[in-house]
Amino acid sequence: MTSILKVDNIQKANGSVPKASDLGLNTTGNVLQVVQGTKITSHAITNTSYSSSGLTVNITPTSSSSKVLVTCNWWAGYPSQNYGMTLTLYRDSTNLDLSSPRTGFTHIGNSTGGFQRTYQGLDMSCQFLDSPNTTSETTYGLYYKMDGGVGYFNMNQNGDSASKQTCVITAMEIEG
Amino acid sequence: MTNIINAILAINSNARIDVEDNDITKIKWLEGTTPIAEADILAKQTELQTDYDNKEYQRNRASEYPSIADQLDDLYHNGIDGWKTTIKTIKDKYPKE
Numbered sequence: 001m002t003s004i005l006k007v008d009n010i011q012k013a014n015g016s017v018p019k020a021s022d023l024g025l026n027t028t029g030n031v032l033q034v035v036q037g038t039k040i041t042s043h044a045i046t047n048t049s050y051s052s053s054g055l056t057v058n059i060t061p062t063s064s065s066s067k068v069l070v071t072c073n074w075w076a077g078y079p080s081q082n083y084g085m086t087l088t089l090y091r092d093s094t095n096l097d098l099s100s101p102r103t104g105f106t107h108i109g110n111s112t113g114g115f116q117r118t119y120q121g122l123d124m125s126c127q128f129l130d131s132p133n134t135t136s137e138t139t140y141g142l143y144y145k146m147d148g149g150v151g152y153f154n155m156n157q158n159g160d161s162a163s164k165q166t167c168v169i170t171a172m173e174i175e176g
Numbered sequence: 177m178t179n180i181i182n183a184i185l186a187i188n189s190n191a192r193i194d195v196e197d198n199d200i201t202k203i204k205w206l207e208g209t210t211p212i213a214e215a216d217i218l219a220k221q222t223e224l225q226t227d228y229d230n231k232e233y234q235r236n237r238a239s240e241y242p243s244i245a246d247q248l249d250d251l252y253h254n255g256i257d258g259w260k261t262t263i264k265t266i267k268d269k270y271p272k273e
Contacts, residue, residue, distance in 0.1 A: 044181040047192045047206040054196075150181055159179050159198055 021175070032066065032173040035059050039074075039167045042155035048146055050088065050095065053153055056141035057169045061132060065176035068130045070140045074167035076108050077121040077156035083149030084109030089128050090141050096128050104145075118157040131176075140171050178228060183221035187212055236270040 012018045020027045037057035045051070059068060070089055079085050086104035088097045097103050105126035110117055132138050144153060156163040180203070181195045192209045196202035200218065205211045242250065242262065251259045 041197050043194055043196050044179060044198070045194045046181070046185070047194060049192075049207055051194055051204070051206055150185070155198075 027175050030175040032062055032175055033059070034170065034172045036171075037169045039154070040164060042159075042164050043144075043153040044155065044159070045085070045144060045151045045153065046146055046149070047144075048148070050090075050143040050145045052090070053087075053142045053144050053167075055167050055169050056139055057171045058137055058139050059171040059173060060137045061135050061173050063176065064133050064135055066132075067174040067176050068132055068138070068140070069127065069172045069174055070130060070169065071125070071127040071172075072142050072167075072169045073123070073125045074142065075121055075154050075163075075165045076124055077152030077163065078110040078117040079108065079146065079151045080149035080157070081110050081117075083151070084147050085144055085151035085153070086147070087124070087126070087142060087144045089126060090139075090143050091130060091132060092139055095143070096130060108151075119160070119163075121152070121156050121163060129174075140169065142167075142169060178221050178224040180217060180221065183217050183224055184212060186220050186224060187216065230273070233270040233272055237266055240266045240269070 010018055010023070012022060020030070035057055037055060039053070039055040041054065043053060053074075055072065055074060057070075061068065072089065076085065076087075084107050086107045088095055088104040090096060095103070097105055105128070106124050108122055108124065126142075130140075144151065150157075154164050154167055179195075180198050180200055181193065184191050184193060184195070184203075188209070190209075191212075192205075192207035194204040194206060196204075200214050203211075241247070247259060247262075250262055254261075
C-alpha cells in the first residue's frame with residue numbers, strides 16, 4: 001500500500017529547521033561545509049625539516065564523526081640540481097602522511113634538468129581524507145622540506161614574478 | 177637578478193631558511209641558523225650581481241660558439257687556423273671588458 005505524506009513545513013519541537021539527519025534519513029557522505037584558503041606569495045627554501053608553506057585553511061567540524069577531505073593545488077619550480085623538495089599535509093601539528101621512509105605526499109626533484117629548468121616548474125597537488133574526531137577548529141596546511149640545495153615554491157629558480165600563481169587548499173566536511 | 181637566498185647561501189652555505197617573495201624583511205631563520213644582518217646580505221647580493229653582470233660576455237660567447245661536433249668538423253676541413261678564425265669572430269663580437 002502506498003502512502004503519500006504532504007506537508008507545507010517541517011519544524012523541530014523547538015521550532016528550528018531540521019537537518020536531514022534529524023528526520024532519520026541516511027546522510028552519510030553529504031558535504032556539510034566547504035572552506036578554502038589561498039596564497040599567492042612565493043618561497044625559496046633550504047630547510048631540511050618540515051616548515052609551513054603558509055598555505056593553510058581552518059575548518060570547524062560540526063560533528064566528531066565527520067570526515068574532512070583536504071585537497072591542495074600549487075605550483076613549484078625545479079629545485080637546484082640533484083636535490084628535491086618533499087611536501088606533506090599537516091593537521092595542526094600532526095603530519096598526515098602515513099608513508100615510510102620517504103614521508104610526504106609529493107616530491108619534485110631535479111637530476112638532469114639543465115639550464116632550461118631555471119625557468120620551469122610543475123603544477124602539483126595532493127589530497128587526503130582525514131578523520132579528525134573533533135569539533136574544535138582545525139588547521140590544515142601544506143608543509144615542505146628539502147633534501148639539500150634550494151627549493152622553489154610558487155616561483156621558478158629565476159624568481160620571475162610572472163611564475164607566481166594562486167595556490168589553493170580546500171577542506172570539505174563530509175558527514176560520517 | 178641575484179636572489180636574496182643566493183646571497184645568504186654565499187655567506188653561509190649551511191643556512192636553513194625560508195625567503196618569502198625574495199623580500200629581505202620576510203626571512204625565516206630555521207633549524208638554529210644564526211640570522212645574518214640585512215646590510216651584509218644586501219652587500220653580498222650586490223657583489224654577486226656585479227660578478228654576474230661582468231660575465232655577460234662569457235654567457236654571450238657560450239651561446240654563440242658552434243657545437244663541439246661543428247667545431248671538430250671545422251678543424252677537419254679548415255685546420256687549426258680556420259677554427260681559430262671562427263672562434264675569434266665570436267670573441268671579438270663579445271670582448272672581455
